[in-house]
Amino acid sequence: MNSLVFSHPEPQRPRSRIWPVFIPFAGCPGRCVFCAQHIQTGCAQTGLDTVLKKVEADLERALELGRGPYELAFFGGTFTALPEEYPSRFLALSDKFRKLGLIIKTRCSTRPDRVTIPMLKELGAQGLDMVELGAQSLDNKALKESGRGYSGDDVHTACDAVRAAGLELGVQLMPGLPGDHDDVFQKDVRAVCNIKPDNTRLYPCLVLRGTELEKWWREDRYEPWTLARTIRELTLGVAALWKAGIPVIRMGVAPEEDLAPEIVAGPWHPALGQSVRARVLLKHVQEQVRQLGRAPERLGVPFRHSGEIFGHARELLGDYARLGLDRESIRMVDKKRFTLS
Ligand code: SF4
Structure with a gap:
């Protein structure tokens, strides 16, 4: 009897613990219509000096306790547009703890229209390793109607700049933006597959309390994706990204305790990532069953x-049963790869 041995469809990636430093709205040119970083990150807007002091104290403590190593990650604002001395001060702090072995890598998130090659080279020389670009989309209509202030071409230019500066690249997409039309998310995924970043994050658009988008939603000017559509589209998107060898390191905003009551509408689910990953794996198993050529x-x-x-x-469970694989015929095994017989 023929059998097949196959791997999980997710690309291999180095796993490390991330130490997130949230700088809500710092460096941002305005508030994007969907954005409520203070809610999404669970952190209040704080002065950058206070953030610096707290991070330093927390890292000292982690060092004393023998924890780590970590990747230090600056999220929630526009790192590359912080007031002049702050990127350098944050990176100097990271460098101090890198020399002590606690930090092994430093990354930041920023906007595609706030990076240039010389600036990124300079930040790279100061210890920045990776830039995650909050592209959200590469579709001009969606970008325009969401008020992002840059075009799809600008996203490509920014990705090229990160690479040209010798830094690792991450791309964040936000399916279901205002101005969404036709097949925008799948087209964005195809564009990202061509760009081939080192990783992606996918944050389906939510309506959060106090945002401009909440106003649009209440005025019937914006309709978020349903959860069913989100899961369907993410499953297709993640399958394509994995096939192109691109890891998806986050799907949906993290289930912070304070977040749920602030979500007014939109496709949020605490296990969104798990649900999508499992569906992509199911698609992969379905494909293997087709290749097997029998029940x-x-x-x-x-x-x-x-x-x-x-x-x-x-x-x-029902999908596997329809493939001819009921609960009894699926066994957990002490192996690295899947076997189908
Ligand atoms: S989406 Fe990004 S650029 Fe816009 S307000 Fe939020 S953190 Fe700032």
Whole structure:
């Protein structure tokens, strides 16, 4: 009897612990219509000197306790547009702890229209390793109607600049923006597959309390994606990104305690990532079954994937049963790869 051995479809990536430093709205030219960083990050808007002092004290403490190593990550604002001396001061702090072995890498998020090659080279020389660009989309209509202030071409130019400066590149997309039309997200995914960043984050657009988008939603000028559509589109998108060898390091905003009551509308689910990952894996198994060319009898699942195979709340049991793989014929195995026989 023929059998197949195959790997999980997710590209391999180095895993490290991230130490996030939130700088809500710092350096931003305005507030984007969907953005409520103080809610999304669970951090109040604070002066940068206070942030610097707190991070230094927290890192000292982590060092004393023998924790780490970590990647230091500056999120929630526009790092490359911080007032002049702050990027250097943050990077000097990171460098101090890199020399002590606590920090192994430094990354930041920023806007595509706030980077240039000389500036990025300078920041790279000061210890910055990766830039995550909050592109959100490369579609001109969606970018315009969302008031982002740059074009799809600007996103390409920014990605090129990060690469030309010798830094690693991350790209963040936001499916379901105002101005969404046709097949925008899947087109964005195809564009990102061509850009080939080192990683991506996918944050479906939510309506958060106090944002301009909440006003638009209440005036019937904006309709968020449904959860069903979001899961469907993300499944297609993640499958394409994984196939292109691009890791997806985050799907949906983190389930911060204070976040749920602030989501007025939109496709939020605490297990969104798990649900989508499991569906992409299911698609992969379906493809293997087609290649097998007959009804399967047994699926061996590596232990490390046992928690995800059936999806959130075992929602995919029925899909596997329809493939001919009922619960009894799916076994967890002490192997690195899947086996289908
Ligand atoms: S989306 Fe980015 S640029 Fe816009 S306000 Fe939020 S953090 Fe600032």
